[in-house]
Amino acid sequence: SELKYKNIIDYSPIGIYQSGLNGEVIFANNRFAKILGYDSPDEVIKLNFMKDIYANPGIRDMLIDQIKNGNTRYELELHWKKKNGKKIWVRNTIRVNRDADGNILNFEGFIQDISLWKKYETELIKLSKAVEQSSAAIIITDPNGNIEYVNKSFTTITGYSFEEVRNKNPRILKSGKQNDAFYKNLWETILSRKDWKGELQNRRKNGELYWESSIITPITNEKGEIINFVAIKEDISEKKKMIKDLIEAKEKAEEMNRIKTVFFANMSHELRTPFVGIMGYAELLSEILTDPEAKEMADGILNTSIRLTDTLTKILDITQLEYKKIEANRALVNIKRVVEEIYARYIKAAERKNISFSRSINLDNNFIYTDENFLFGILSNLVSNAIKYTKEGSVKIETYKEVDNSKSKLIIRVSDTGIGIEEEKKELIWEEFRQGSEGTTRNYQGCGLGLSIAKKYTEIIGGKIYLESKYGSGSTFILEIPFD
Ligand code: ADP
Secondary structure, X not given: OXXXXXXXXXXXXXXXXXXXXXXXXXXXXXXXXXXXXXXXXXXHHOOEXXXXXXXXXXXXXXXXXXXXXXXXXXXXXXXXXXXXXXXXEEEEEEEEEEOOOOOEEXXXXXXXXXXXXXXXXXXXXXXXXXXXXOOOEEEXXXXXXXXXXXXXXXXXXXXXXXXXXXXXXXXXXXXXXOOHHHHHHHHHHHHOOOOEEEEEEEEOOOOOEEEEEEEEEEEEOOOOOEEEEEEEEEEOXXXXXXXXXXXXHHHHHHHHHHHHHHHHHHHHHHHHHHHHHHHHHHHHHHHHOOOHHHHHHHHHHHHHHHHHHHHHHHHHHHHHHHHOOOOOOOEEEEHHHHHHHHHHHHHHHHHHOXXXXXXXXXXXXXEEEEOHHHHHHHHHHHHHHHHHOOOOOEEEEEEEEEEEOOEEEEEXXXXXXXXXXXXXXXXXXXXXXXXXXXXXXXXXXXXXXXXXXXXXXXXXOOOEEEEEEOOOOOEEEEEEEEOO
């Protein structure tokens, strides 16, 4: 009979031991030795619980407390040390053996290694906390869609408590804003074991509509059967509203911009027309008047009118560039003729300021396939600026061909010895209505449109425009147009 019990104990799947009053191991079975990583019970018999097995000394006090309470049997979950020093979690059931007077004789214990359970338990706690505390609403239903669990955020978003929705179907949130086909597709998707993702409008307990973004995932068991559905939902009403407001604001801004553009275009046109008459008469007056003072006045009218029409033309140009899609009207253009015409148009202005104005054309082929009006527009803006921003010295137009990677391009450089452009203004001056002198005293007339127009025209004809300038000693604007 003893052999029978010995066998049972030896092959028991539970670690069994007996220990003395000072913590010495008196007996241990195979399983006990194995759990602690020892080869045999013989090896374990030499050990002492306090010294070799308990992972932290506090355990001893804990046990003494239990014993003082007079318990004869108790169960604890403890950290034990294995032979290799690694810690394990052990569920330890202890029986205190006492004599007839109640003095403790020894202890008997049963142990199970619960390290893996503990690990799962920690994982589980972590996951359930994540679900509980998630800012998204989480709903778990059974395969029929009856609610088994909702987290706190569900209550915050919908207004329904867990108790109110337990065993109910999430259709209590239905707003009627989605049609049957919508729900049919949803169910078909999740029943085919796929995730369903989408946005839908639901109704809170207080009747208010709200938008949610949802992911519904079917959970299957090892046989592939659906055992639950998990829905994760985020309230996106605010986000939706913000997007709607933004779209409306953008549309409004675009509409305002369109109105502004049309207004500018109309106004410039309306204002420009009368100037044709004013300028014509001023020129005529200047020719027929003999009194120098009166002649000067007529010239004054002419010059200010020219300036105004120039500004109006620029506004008209820029509004048209903004408003409609303007395309280049390409033809063979004689570059020499264009440069000569620009020269002729601005020589008087340069002479009036005592600036030397020159042009050079170094081309074997004077023709380029491009839009002549745009080329004119670009060059006249560059040259009029060069003269305007130069007090003394010279303005030069240089025209030549450059071959880059076997591609040839026309280069027109307009350089001056004028005021130059500050480094930090070099980007800004290409923008509409922006000027180098803004913020400081405006010493130069202008509306800040010339370079924007020149840049836009250059882009339409497939060219490049950029500048080189040293503040205080002049600027060079370079226009590049591919020959082919
Ligand atoms: P505007 O001349 O009417 O102000 P632009 O668009 O033609 O407008 O030029 C923008 C700005 O670029 C000017 O205000 C000026 O500060 C600067 N700028 C343009 N050309 C020159 C130049 N040749 N030399 C110095 N500054 C220039």
